[in-house]
Amino acid sequence: MAGENNKMASAAEAPPRLRAAAAPPDHLTAPSLATPFKLDEGYSDETKGQLERDLSDPPSNDVMTLPDWLLAHSETDRAELAYSLLRTLRHSTLNAIVDRVAPLLHMDFVLKLPPEITSEIFSYLDSRTLLTASLSSRSWRNRIFDSRLWRDLYIDEGWRVNIDAVRAFEDEHSNLNLASPQSRKSRLRHADTDDGEPKQKKRVPPTWLDSRDQGLLDEAQRVAGEADPEGDHLMSDASNQLPGSGDRNGSQSETSSVMKSNGNSPYTPRSSPISSPSASTILLRMPNGTAKINWLYLYRQRRRLEENWAKGRYTNFQLPHRSHMDECHLDYVYAIQFSGRWLVSGSRDRSLRVWDMHTQRLRYPPLMGHSQSVLCLQCDPSPEEDIVISGGGDKKVIVWRLSTGEKIQEIAPAHDDSVLNLRFDKRFLVTSSKDKLIKVWNRQLLLPTSKDYPQIHHGIGVTYPSYIVDTNQLPSPLLEAEIAANHIQTLAPYHLLMTLAGHGTAVNAIQMNENEIVSVSGDRLIKIWNLHNGTCKRTLIGHEKGIACVQSDGRRIVSGSNDNTVRIFDHASSAEVATLRGHKNLVRTVQAVFGDPPGAEETMRLEALAVDNRFFDAQRSGASVDLGPRAMRRAGHHQNTSGSRHPRDIKALGAQIPPGGGGSRWARIVSGSYDESVVIWKKDKKGQWVVSQKLSQRAAADSAATPTTNREARHRASAALARAAAAAAAAQGVDQNAPGQRRHQIHRTPSSRVFKVQFDARKIVCASEDPLIVGWDFAGPDEDLMEVSRFFTDV
Known part of the structure; x- marks a missing residue:
């Protein structure tokens, strides 16, 4: 040794x-x-x-x-x-x-780097990668479960949030001692600065999350509430005994107790692999007592809701409630709109009805003011507006107070024929009619010096009333002197500002989008108008028959037609980028949300440019890509126009959006048709539109109540209609649709041609020839989803 x-x-x-x-x-x-x-x-x-x-x-x-x-x-x-x-x-x-x-x-950079830097690093990952990374260690889990990170991820998915509802909910619970005795703790370093608007940020492209990823979300939500000794701050979750829980349960009891999944098979939400979390995790409590929304919880619940949409899991409901069928409309329901708790409907029975969707009952007796069918309406329940505006076959436009049912104003006649559609914002009311015209009205007191005063255009297609002056021809001092001398009229609300002419037949539908009007007609044309001077900016061609409905978001125009198709057009170039075929009759109503994530405009422009370049490359290589549709069919190729990016399937070049219209993976279109179906369209993994679900109004009505109840309701509605028609004929006030009424008297059980659909993040509501209004609730009867759905808006 x-x-x-x-x-x-x-x-x-x-x-x-x-x-x-x-x-x-x-x-x-x-x-x-x-x-x-x-x-x-x-x-x-x-x-x-x-x-x-x-x-x-x-x-x-x-x-x-x-x-x-x-x-x-x-x-x-x-x-x-x-x-x-x-x-x-x-x-x-x-x-x-x-x-x-x-x-x-x-x-471990998570332990060494400041939280701000690690949060920035994690913000470039998608949810699947984040959830996998959270399994690495406790420190990674704590940092990844930061609520602000999931708030940004939620917005980057293209989802929208009702930020006013979030802040009101936080304020309501900030001063309440809701922490349970056995409180679980979760970490949040700083108070969130919530913002419902998306922020620009470059991200790794998200991928589909499979069932394994949903399990990770479940586990993430579970461990997020456990004790966290490494967090910068400690918070206890709020109690699940939240105010209004009794209302939520009561609301659930008003809907059908049977949930549908992929058709008519009963579905129990708890049997899903997606387990339902405790409602207490909706809030995170800061040390100073303030409450903050748990964005990881919101993200998870939104994913569960989207899965219900994808797999057809819903609960049917109807208006009115099956116990109060005497409140039902007496005839076809042509128009509906809902916002929050209230739904307004307009019918061929000449009435408007305001429904409380929580109780499925009328808010007050029907509003009677039109002498013929109520064909269109729009409502705004916000406290500063609180109005409903309706138009009918009697050529009238009526303004109502939503909260009381009081008639505020009547424009009679607004047109020379039936008012087919109307739209309004805080500045203008726009109406369209069977008389082929579009009219623009002011909604506020309007001075000639106002920026919303009409800008006179000297050309064809637009006319102005005599009291509208060309302010551009008057020097500012002279204009002010003329106003002071009352030589130029100050316009009270609901004065006609201009009349737009250009369509060859009835203008069936219109949309307002900032400073533009988009209109469609039976002449197969889509027109875009300048809202301030009435000039026609562009005309879009593509449909093979008359067009019945339209929607525009400023980037795309979506329309439904008598050629049985739904088509998507690029707003900037007028190019047709998708044709959706799935209906067998007229597409009467359509609504679309694309869920553009932050930075989508530039991304879509580059995608569209890449598609064009691929087309030109194929053309230079000698491929048969520039043949017309008929030549393509003769050559044995049937174009896939639902969003395919193959050079042979491209219908137009130079678009600013890619084939299919772009948008997030959560993009959704819902269309209703005279074939009595409601179709939910979604994108597949290739970005092409496919039929996700095909719903039946009649099946929904039968599911929402017992068949006996509905048969009795329809019989009462038909009998009441017959009595009303007889009384009207005796008074010589027969509706112009009297032939239809006679048919309705003969066929006691109404058909279910769909006139109007509307959807939000949670539900679809449908109006049809059936006096019953029916709906599909993709959150019910799951209490957790019903609780958080108030914070969700369209994608």
Whole structure:
């Protein structure tokens, strides 16, 4: 033993000679350590590495103290000596050393970097990667479960949030002591600065999450509420005894107790692999007592809701409630609109009815003011507006107070024929009619100096009343003098500003989008108008028959037609980018949401440019890509126009959006048709539109109540209609639709041609020839989804 100690001392005194004498054969020599490998820790070169810090730190009790003369040697010499020593050890000892050295070779950046930097790093990952990464360690889990990170991820999915409802909910619970005695704790470093608008940020493209990912979301929600000793702040979850829980349960009892999944098979939400979490996790409580919404919880619940849409899991409901069928409309329901708790419907029975969707009852007696069918309406329940505006076959437009049912104003006649559609914002009311005209009215007191005062256009297609002056022809001092002398009229609300002419037949539908009007007609044309001067900016052609409905979001125009198709057009270039075929009759109503994520406009422009370039490359290679549709069919190729990007399927070039219209993976279109169906369209993994669900109004009505109840309701509605028609005929006030009424009297059970559908993040509501209004609730009867749905808006 003494001899071995002497040898070690000699080796320590003269390490170069020891290395030379003990050098192994060439094939056993370790790689040179002259240039040691250094881990990039994300800092500058001046920062000490982990090994350097360990050497400079005071030695711990379980580490041998090295003499100064040994540490005085260069790092290269020390490395060679260490390697020589290691070669003298057994494998088991080497393995133990490797286990001790391994932590020195790796750095957990989550522990080393500031939270702001790690949050920025994680923000570039999609939810699937984040949930997988959260399994790495407790520190990663804590940082990944930061509520602000999931708020940004929620918005980046293209989902929207009702930020007013979120803030009101937080304020309501901030001063309440809702923490349960056995409170679980969760971490949130800073108070969220909630913003419902998307923020620009580059992200890794998201991928589909499978059922395994949903399990990770479940696990994430479970552990997010556990004790977290490493968090910067500690918060306790709010109690699940939230105010209004009784109302939620009561609301559930008003709907059908049977949930449907992929057709008519009963579905129990708890049987789903997606387990339902405790309602207490909806809130996170800060140390100062304020409450914040848990965005991880919101994200998870929104994913569950979207899965219900994808798999056809819903509960049917009807208006009125089956116990109060005497409140039902007496004839066709042509128009509906709902917002929050209230739904307004207009019918061929000449009435408007305002429904409380929580109780499925009328808010007050029907509004009677039209002498013929109520064909269109729009409502705004906000406190500053609180109005409903309706138009009918009697050529009238009537303004009502939504909260009371009071008639505020009547424009009679607004047109020379039936008012088919109307739209309004805070500035203008726009109406369209069977008389082929579009009219624009002011909604506020309007001075000639106002920016909303009409800008006279000297050309065809637009006319102005005599009291509208061309303010551009008057110098400012003269204009002010004329106003002061009352020579120029100040316009009270609901004065006609301009009349737009250009369609060849009835203008069936219109949409307002900022400073534009989009109109469609039986003449197969879509027209875009300037709202301020009435000029026609563009005309879009594509449908083969008359167009019945339209929607525009400023990037796309979606329309439904008598050619049985739904078509999507690029707003900027007028190019048709998709044709959806799935109906067998007139598409009467359509609504679409595309859920554009942040930065979508530039992304879609580049995608569209890539499609064009691929087309030109195929053309230069000699491929048959520039043939017309008929020539393509003769050649044996049927174009896929539902969003395919294959060069042979491209219908137009130069668009600013890609085939299919772009949008997020959660994009959705719902269309209703005279074939008595409601179709939910979604995108497949290739980005092409496919039929996700085909719903039946009649089946929904039968599911929402017992068949006997509905038959009795329809019989009462038909009998009441017959009495009303007889009374009207006796008074010589027969409706122009009297032939239809006679048919309705003959066929006691109404058909279910769909006139109007509307949907939000949670439900679809449908109006048809049936006096019953029916709906599909994709949250019910799951109480957790019903609770959080108030915070969700369209994608």
